Each structure stands twice: as structure tokens, then as C-alpha cells.
Amino acid sequence: MIEDKRWKGVYSFDDSPYLMEILTELRDKETDSIAFRKGLVKLGRFMGYEIIKTMETEKVKVETPLEETEGIIVKDRRNVVIVTVLRAAVPLMEGLVKVFEHARIGIVSASRGKPPKFEIEMNYVKIPQITPEDTVIIADPMIATGSTLVRVIEEVKKYGTPKRLIVLGVLAAPEGISRIKERFPDVEIFVTKIDRELNDKGYILPGLGDAGDRAFGAPIKLSNLPQVHPIE
């Protein structure tokens, strides 16, 4: 885990060959949906494991079948709220719950509109109450313009003030990170890698394409479907 010099509290995993190998497979345009989803699950699990290293631990006594010895518990691991941003964060959440098995889960939908405004449509929000003991992890694989996450963080903050508010992503553009940090300086950001820039359509370069479409297939408009005749 490396803290990026450009911001405070922004970390990437360029120093992890395993995470970089998973990312390489996700970037590859030949990777199919099955492998793509599996890759996101792995990243959720292993980045979750890295986040645990930043949590406070407490010494405890434990009785083995032979004698008493010292152990630890990671107390904050038991007070986690994962907020999943539909669609693309679903496999990331699947990985995260493998290491945060006690987590309460929030689900929000956020769909990014067309450039240049990139307006965010958010019509489904289910978030549990957040307490001062909680670590909130907002999972969204792509931080491009940052519009989605700024909108999601605004919403999450209405449900309480956590001990830590973390954004967990796969790829980020510097523009998106700056946007989030300017608005919410205390939010911590953990991403597999920070990429070069955005193109004029708001896609991350070199990136991995549209994460939602690659994981789940591209949706089509109903009007593009062949005429279906109702069954009499």
C-alpha cells in the first residue's frame, strides 16, 4: 500500500504484484464477464484485507486446549458498513464481505448521465444507520469525474457520522480524486491503481472500459428490441 504524494489519505497498491496481475486481467479487452467478475471479487477481498491492516487491534487472552496465551481482535472489523454503488460494485462487495463478514450493507443506485454535465441519477437508496463506531466503506470500482461518489458521499452522510469514511475503488483518475478530496478532505481513498487521465467522454485512460457493462453485459434500450407479440 502506497500513500500518493499528491493528496493526504489516498492509497494505491502498485507495490502488490498479485493485485497488479488481477488488474492486468481486468484491463484486457479479451477478458470475459465471468473472469471480470471473479477479478472484482478478488480485488474486494484482498483490498479489504489490506484495509484491515489499518484498523485498531486489541490484545485478548485466549485458552488453547493446552494453555492460556495472548491473541488479538480487530475490533473495528466488527463495525463496518459497506455501501455498494450499483451496478459495478456488486462483485467488489462480494469480496469485501468475505473479510468483513459482520458488515451491515447499504445499496444505492447511481447512474452517470452524458458529458459534459455527467448528472447523477440516484433513485434507490437503502442505507443502515451509521454510528460513531462504524467504518463506512463505499465500494465503487471506477472513480472517473468523481461525480458519482460526491453524490453518494453526500447521501451517506445523512445517515450518521462514522469513525472513518473510506472509498474503495479499482481505478481512479486524478481529476476524480481531487474532486472528492476538495469536497470531503477527511474521506480516505483506497484504489488498486491511479490511472493517467480522463478522455472527453469521461472514461479513465488507460482504464478498463465500462466496468458495469464488462461485468454484466451492456444493457439495450427496449425500443431497439425486435417487436414482441404478446401471448394471447
Ligand SMILES: O=P(O)(O)OC[C@H]1O[C@H](OP(=O)(O)OP(=O)(O)O)[C@H](O)[C@@H]1O
Ligand atoms: O466518477 P464518475 O464520472 O461519476 O464515474 C464513475 C461511475 O461510472 C460507473 O457507473 P455507471 O454510471 O456507468 O453505472 P453502471 O455501474 O450501472 O454501469 C462507475 O461504476 C461509477 O459509479
Ligand SMILES: O=c1cc[nH]c(=O)[nH]1
Ligand atoms: O472509465 C470509466 C469511467 C466511468 N465508468 C466506467 O465504468 N469506466
Ligand SMILES: [Mg+2]
Ligand atoms: Mg457503466
